[in-house]
Amino acid sequence: MALPNFELLSLSDNASGWGPLSPTSSQDSIPFQQYNKADRIGRVADWIGVDRFYRRGNERYNERMYGSAANAGSQFDYIHGMDDHNFQLVDSSKPLQRNPQRNFRVRQMHIRKMMQKENDKRELANQSQNMKMKRSIAKEQQRAFKMWQRRGGNARQGQRGQGGRFGGDRPKERLPSVQVRPEWSVLEEMNLSAFSKLALPNIHDGEDIGDHQYGILQYYEKSMDRITVKNSVPLQRCAGVYYNVTTTEDTVIQELAQSGVGNVFGTDIILATLMTAPRSVYSWDIVAYRIGDKLFFDKRNTKDILNPVETLTVSETSSETPPFDGTGINNAKDLSTEAFYINQNFRRQVVRRNEDGYKLKHPRAPFEEEEAGESGTAYKYRKWNLGNGVNGKPVELVVRTELDGVMIGPQSELQTLTIKAFNEWDSSQSGGVDWRTKLDSQKGAVMATEIKNNSAKVAKWTLQAVLAGSDTMKLGYVSRVSTRSTQNHVILGTQYVKPTEFASNIALNMDNCWGILRCVIDACMKQKPGKYLLMKDPQSAVIRLYQLPEGTFESDRESSDDENSDDDDDQ
Template sequence: MAPMSLQDLVASLPTGETWGPAASEEKTLNGVPYAPFSKGDKLGRMADWTAEGRDKERGGRQQYTRNYRDQIYGAGTQTGFEIQQTEENTFSLVDNTRTTKTRGFGRGGGTVFRGRGQRGAQTQRGGRGTFQRVGGRGGQQGYDSRGGRGGGRGGRRFGWKDYDKPQRNRDASVVAKPDWKLLEEIDFARLMKLNLETSEGEDIDNYGFLYYYDRTFDKQPGAPTSQRKLNIIERAAYNVTTSDDPVIQELAEKDEATIFATDNILSMLMCAPRSVYSWDLVINRQGNKIYIDKRDGSNLDMVTVNENAAEAPMETTESTKDAINSPQALMMEATRINYMFPNQTVVESETSKREMQNPHPFYNPAEESDPPASKSYKYRRFDLSLEKDDEPLHLIVRTELDAVVKNNINGDDQYLTIKALNEFDNKAQGSGGALDWRTKLASQRGAVVATEMKNNSCKLARWTVQSILANADLMKLGFVSRTNPKSPDSHVILGVLGYKPREFAAQMNLNLANGWGIVRTIADICLQKPEGKYVLVKDPNKPVLRLYEVPQSTFEEDGEDMSVARTGDDDDE
């Protein structure tokens, strides 16, 4: 078929049909088409050939609408003729989008963290599994100030190689058995919201005696002249659990209170949100009485080291089973130091010691070969009642004091608690960035103490709570360091600092009302349950407390239960 010419094609069209679009029916103004619009409408580009790519960068059209919807008329719109970024590295476009400033780690947050990593905000102080260390070694790290996780230089990182750091899985202080019944599971976030204001407490009775504190230890801390060797002084010391205390048994028979505990046990419960390591308490309900006990072999008697540090001491493994800087070895070392240090800082004079109203409740000279340590046991009562309670709810706690000292102003006796912080090796893993005490304690005392507050938040909080419970006038903190960082058997005392317990609690942001709220909550749960035995366990890897109902024979000396309870001690040996 021969090709058709243009003229033939036009001629073949039906009459009346024309080329091109149909005639426009739009409204015109002076011959110019227009569309009606509102003054509130935003004016943008007439044509944006790069909109698809730009929307992908911003997260799509919804993201674009969300970012721009709150702007005033005409603000924040891009020009129709964008300048494309050149290859010159020093040239960049200015981003005029609005960002919402937020505090914290959310998208769009402008917070930037510098230097070595630190722990983020915690709703569960001490819960290791809930932390994320911010920043890495060297360089400035943080969230991109324009939102999102920054990549490359300046982008946020979770610390040096935190992305491939293995999760630390600690062992529980006690293993839950199949016949244990889980009653409650309480996370630290809930515990930290509790609050109960109580009175100062009242003294019921006191036992034992106290030697006077040796003021020569108060010389300039850190100075070479104030250093002295830590000596081994064998004295009989006791840490009897609540149910075995004969004085508490007598007070319970007289119906003096509903809840009974010791300061060592009660401080652990009150400072639970700061704890990281696993621990457990045994709660016995007998009639309308509650006895909060510790089991035999419990780690409550052990003094932890750098429990709250950003990089805590590493757990023992097959290759480092006997490492001197493992948590178990450091706990044993710190516990020995806190046994010897108070004995050395008092003047043992039989003519000037302070006798309490009653003799020592646990010392039996016929059975002991060592003389008793300077110790006063004060039994004090606190009112935990609420307005809605039909009957008052009282708690009796056995507290301890270590020494007495004369006030320089009026000559009155002031009661002391004496504790010791220990330095193992400020260059070793697990030191938590601690300063060298020998060189910094004299010149940077505040920085040394602040670092210890961070690395040992739970331990110092417990000591402070114990001092407040005992109504002590002062709390003495000794700084004890290894003579050689590679040997945990020889130590030197670098100095002693004194603090008023309540002022020290304020420096640590320690809220006593929160601690009393925790005690009252646990007591209420147990009072609603039938008589029996209960075990409260802190999860070893999560900021959670679990309350179990257990058989009455649990932790009795029947071999199997005790082997489970003493597992941690066997490892220490």
């Protein structure tokens, strides 16, 4: 078998230059592949058709010198022509069409939820920070207020600014309850800060004195317990009489003093004022009579206005106390008058006045006038033994106490009531909380705020209930219909408290209260028989004991009696 011949192809040699020879007649139809001087010798093939990698510095040296190699050798590149027209889908089913409007709504919903979450987180963080800041500010204000109070109130501040600690919204100084005259001599000064350290333990509960119980008590209306903010009840204007007979004019006390029952006499509100003296801020005064070996705590006759002892102060111990006297309806005097009439109407409205009540031993007190009608208040005369006094004799205290109503207890027992009412005038100015938003859900917080802002008044109410031996205290929450008017009020709620338990809740120590009273009694019993005045200083925590000349305050009382007799003659 013959082997195939191996022949070498003929190669053209260009001896006159570089590159291929000029095309011949047989090679005319053969296209000429362009070449580039930047091509590197020894490279078999450039599959990517781009050669830009040889540079000098940051310049494209090869492109600048020999042209771009991006288009070199592109004659034989494959072009995908008409591929889009020849393409066919393998899956002939209809594609799933989505509603773009629905997708847009879903995205918007997700965005709103994310924004709401961010806003909630931001508000929660701000609220927590604001609450911490408010508590811190309240503590600082309370601390500053106590310091300011210990340094003499706003008397010193008024000399530098326009009317007190916060500028022109405060008076320069609080006025005394009675103007001190030059002929009055100061016998003793009692520091109220030292009163907090006094204690007289082992004082037993008071006992009723014989049959000296007077008045008729109406039964409590249980439907008043269902009052809430949503179903509030308007406060009615209930007709009635209010008796504020002083100690020395009380015929029952005169009878007891003459018969030798007790040697110290007073009413519950007068003694409660003395026993809670460290809590008071405003000025008050009490007249003390030393007659023989007996002592009578009395009050001045202030004609047609309330005595400072009987005044129901409003926001007295608040850090935002109202101006003592000034224009408008929210000064201290007008607020006290408003609180007094609210309490009188509230205690009459919450009992069944049209039904027969519970009669005590005597249906009417000797000082009550038959023509004037019933007062709705019962009086019990009680006695306590406070140990031996400065003269070695026992100190026997006789007190006229008051009760406001009765109710049937859970065991069908009869319970006596002391009925009082808080009043809301303007929470934005009083430093309190809005009752209409907080009372139903946070009654404890509302109560705590009222105790803080009215510490002296609440303590006196509690002591009156303890001295009277009351079983229960009924507290009401009465607010203005409009903060700009004092004419119309509504009852927003009621609450029961036990006097002894409530005393411990407000840090009212009975041993300390008895110790304060005993200290005042001893200070008065050391003096010779005569007439004296105990006055709380309006600017500092001090009680001063003044000796009064004979006939002091008698002219006011005589003129008042003359006016009453003239009125009777005219009738």
